[in-house]
Every structure is written in structure tokens, then in C-alpha cells.
Amino acid sequence: MKKIVLLVFGILVLGTALLATAQVSPKREFRGVWIATVSNIDWPSRNTLTPDQQRAEYINILNQHQRSGINAVVVQVRSSCDAMYPSSLEPWSQWLTGRQGQAPQPLYDPLLFMISEARRRGMEFHAWFNPYRAVSDARTANLAPNHIAVTQPTWIRSYGNLRLLDPGLPEVRAYVTRVVMDVVRRYDIDAVHFDDYFYPYPETGVVFNDDSTFLRHARGFTNRNDWRRDNIDLLIKNVSDSIRSAKAWVKFGVSPFGIWQNRGTSTPLGSDTRGLQSFSDIFADSRKWAQQGWVDYSAPQLYWSIGFSAARYEVLVPWWAQNSFGRHLYVGQGAYRINTTTDPNWLNANEVPRQIRLNRTYPEVNGSLFFSSKSVVGNPLAFQDSLRRDFYRLPALIPSMPWKDATPPAAPTLSASMSSQGVRLQWTRPDATAPLDRVRQFVLYRFAGNQAVDLNRAEFIRSITPNDTTSFLDVPGNLADTRFTYVVTAVDRLYNESAGSNAVSLVVTASEDARLAQTALAQNYPNPVRNITRIGYRMAQNSKVSLRVYDLYGREVASLVDQIQPAGEYNVAFATENLSAGVYIYTLTTEHFQQSKRMVINQ
Secondary structure, three states: OOOOOOOOOOOOOOOOOHHHOOOOOOOEOEEEEEEOOHHHOOOOOOOOOOHHHHHHHHHHHHHHHHHOOOOEEEEEEEOOOOEOOOOOOOOEOHHHHOOOOOOOOOOOOHHHHHHHHHHHOOOEEEEEEOOOEEEOOOOOOOOOOOOHHHHOHHHEEEEOOEEEEOOOOHHHHHHHHHHHHHHHHHOOOOEEEEOOOOOOOOOOOOOOOOHHHHHHOOOOOOOHHHHHHHHHHHHHHHHHHHHHHHOOOOEEEEOOEOOOOEOOOOOOOOEOOOOOOHHHHOOOOHHHHHHOOOOOEEOOEEOOOOOOOOOOHHHHHHHHHHOOOOOEEEEEEOHHHOOOOOOHHHHOOOHHHHHHHHHOOOOOEEEEEEOOHHHHHOOHHHHHHHHHHHHOOOOOEOOOOOOOOOOOOOOOOEEEEEOOOOEEEEEOOOOOOOOOOOEEEEEEEEEEOOOOOOOOOHHHEEEEOOOOOOEEEEOOOOOOOEEEEEEEEEEEOOOOEOOOOOOEEEEEOHHHHHHHOOOEEOOOEOOOEOOEEEEEEEEOOOEEEEEEEEOOOOOEEEEEEEEEEOOEEEEEEEEOOOOOOEEEEEEEEOOOOEEEEEEEEOO
């Protein structure tokens, strides 16, 4: 993503108590991270990793984000007219294998793998494309014979060390659309995502020479800036229409530069800012794309702090909210700026937490998208800890998009019974055959004592299942003789939620409660396992916790939990597709407890 620093500093002392007060955690909120592959920013960390190392690294990244409450990943699959997946159109990326055009050995499909792992954790997968960049650095490039800069050199324009596809060429727009649609048709992605690179960001003394293109393809325009904006508009609309025609449920989002236009006499619709303008500097009219309904969401890159004088975060958020036109708005936030000295506000551990609180005061803001993954996982100034402890402690559904589909699935039917491990919940899966109607997840709600059944509040969500499983083991904890009431709902792939099931109530007696209040490890369910199982356990006190899986030779095959956890109940999903059939042992270890159980995997 483009990181532009405005060299003007200013600090605003906020007098409002709004940014410091506790907030109700929203039931629906997009909580995403960008995972950049270009230059090995996030994944893979090196282009010399073996496929096994790549997979292990990616799984660890997702596990970290899952523990932080992240529910969507935006993964860069095409950074420079290359591919992080097998493609007949573009060569393998050098950031994957070390040499452009070289396939991973042994061969596997990274994109298929990445989508599958995200699904197992209940995360959306957005495939991130850079539409026009062909070569990120011409000085070091070693292009494959089938790279577009080699096969179609007349489509390429030089700009400093960059090599770019010319947006003014109709054949370029057709080609980019074809590349995107190849992925849409072949892979079960949730969204197509474009970043902020359209026409190149201005560099002093460097000219983007598209004279010949303007001469041949002016389409009646006499103003080149208007023509350039129209070139980008045509691509955005073409891609949008193509996606909707092929797979109506796949979303289309763009992450534009954070300033559309600065407000002035001739630009009254702009924001009260003083920085580079995407409308006039890179010819990206992102406001129009939302207004026309060509995009399903915008994720503007607001990588400035609250009080930064040239581009104040607290000014830009309401501007984008007022100009979202009913489409989703996910605020792009600069986690990479935390604990950096370019702006002293970023040395304050409360900067991004204040931004999240501010976002939540605007109903038009549907969530956050952090750049980038390694900055979140790196936990600068304990930012990741704040997500886990405060902001994303409770689960959240992805916001629905009624303009794409507003019909919810039918409600499930729920049953519950006490078992030796806790409350065993089972429900029916509503029938649905159309792609838009298929159930993707279930939401399990739990109410204690006299709490009224309220499906609008996140604090009553016991679990959002990662897939369409029809069972859950609940360990209620230290609540003797308490009546628990459960309700479950079904969610389709566009997150339309069904009405609640029948409410089922039961009482955990004092004798059951005494047993359930002890630290214990439950039998995984289902067992035997085919693809995914869940392992429940409860903690009687705060402790360092380890939950690991071993084969019968004592070799560790998975580390599911390795962190300090407070007393309470936990339920961990474990995907087993990559393990051979057989018997395995899983072990829960705390500071004062260890217990093991057997699971059987049938593949």
C-alpha cells in the first residue's frame, strides 16, 4: 500500500470524553488485516521458504489474528502482473519462489490453501490485486518470458523505476478484467480488492508519457485529466459488472488514498485537509465509485493521526462516512505507524485505540482494516493486546450487504442436553441450494438466569461457528443452579441472519457446577474426525496454557494454544485435513494441571 507522509506536524488536544469512554462492542463489524506479499512484507517472510514452511507461516499468521478477533484477511495475490497461484495468464511471483515464473516445488496451489485456511477460522478471504503495476523496480527486475512487459511491451509505460500498464488502452482494461475474473471463476473468494495504485503517485521531474494513447483513444475528451479519470472509471465499472455477472455474491472493494480532494472554492465537496489528492493527482474518483454503486465497500487509507494538522483523522473519518452513499466503509488504519517518530502522536499507545473508538461513533463506518499483518502481530505498544482484551474480545459478524442479497436463511431447530463435559448443543441445518442462500455459519447465543433473549447484542453471542457445523459443546463455568437459555441462528454467505431457533433452557445443578468449575479438558467433538473438530476446556484460574496435538510417536503435529489465559471456558477449532488417518493425543497443560485425551482421525 502507498504510504505518503505529509511533512506538516500538528497536535490536537482532544477535550471530548467520547474517545476515552467505554463502548458497546458492535454485533456486526468488519475486522480485517492486509497481508502483503510484495517484497515479502508479510507473507511469505522470505522468497526462499519451502512450501511446507510457507504453509506453516501462513497458518501461524491466521492463528494469531484469529486470537485477536480478526474476521477477514485481504491477501495480495497479484502485485506486479504476477501470480501467487497457478495461472495461464501471468507468471508465478518472485516473492513466492525467488524467481519470477518458477513454480513452487513441490507444486501446490497457495491461493487454494490460503482460502481454505481462512475458511476454517471463519474468516472472509479478499483477493487483493494491484491492477496496473507491471514492474516494481526495473533496476533489479528479472522478468519471466510470459510476463506482460515482455509479451506486450507497447502496453507498458515507464515512470522512474516503475513499469506500468497504460490505463488509457482498451486492451489493458480488458486484460486486467480478464486476470481478475480468472480468479473469481476458479476460486471461492469472498471479495476482489484493489489497492490505491492507479496512475502513478507524482514524483518531481518524472512524467507519465501517455501522449500517443490520448491521441488515439481520447473518446471525445479534450481535458487529459478528465480522460484519465474516465479510464480508471471504465476499469472499475467493467470489473464490477463482470463480478456481478459471474458470481453475484462476490464483493468488490477498493482501498483509495485517504484524501479524495481538499476542500476549496472550486472543490466544495472535498475534506478540510491539505495533502495529495487522489482525484487530481492519481486520477482516482473513489467518491464516484461508491455513489454509482460500482464498489461494495471502500477502505480509504487514513494513515494519519488524530490531530495531524494537514490530514486530521478525526476530520477524514466523518468526511468518508458522509460520502459512503450507503456502501460499506472500512477505515484503513496505519498499524505500521505505531511507535514511529515521523509524527509524535504515534508514540502514544492510545492513538489507534482512540481511532477505533472514534470509528464506532459513526454508524456509516462498518469496521477497520489494518496495514499490515506483521505490524499487528508485532504488537507495537501492546496494540494487539488491546484488540484481544478490549476491542475485539467479543465476536462480531461481518456486516451484511442488502443491495447484493437481503434474504436470510430459514431458522434452525435446536436441542440441548447435559453431558459429562458440559452442555451438548445440536441443531438442524436449513435446506438451501442456491449459492446465495447456502448456510455458511451459525451464531449461538447464551442467556443466563433472567436475561431476556436479545439477539442484537454481541455480549450474548457464545460462538460464531467457523463453518456450517451443527453442534457445539458449551462449558458454562462456575454458575451453580443457573438456568441457561440457548438460541441459534443461521447465516448465509452474505451474512444475512435467520430468525432465532426455538429457545432451549436447562439448569446446571450445583453438583454439575462443582465439576464444571474445575480445570478440565473435554473430549473433542465430533470424534472420530473427518475434517474439523472442536476441543473444549475450562480454566479454574488464570494460567499459562498450552494445548498441543501429538501423534502416537510423541511428535507434535499442532500447537493450538500457547499463551496466558484468564479463568473461563474455551472452545478451539482444529482442522485435521492435513493429517493422516489414525489415533492422536491432545494435551492441555497449565501451571498446575495436565490432562490428555485421544482423538481418532478418519480421512
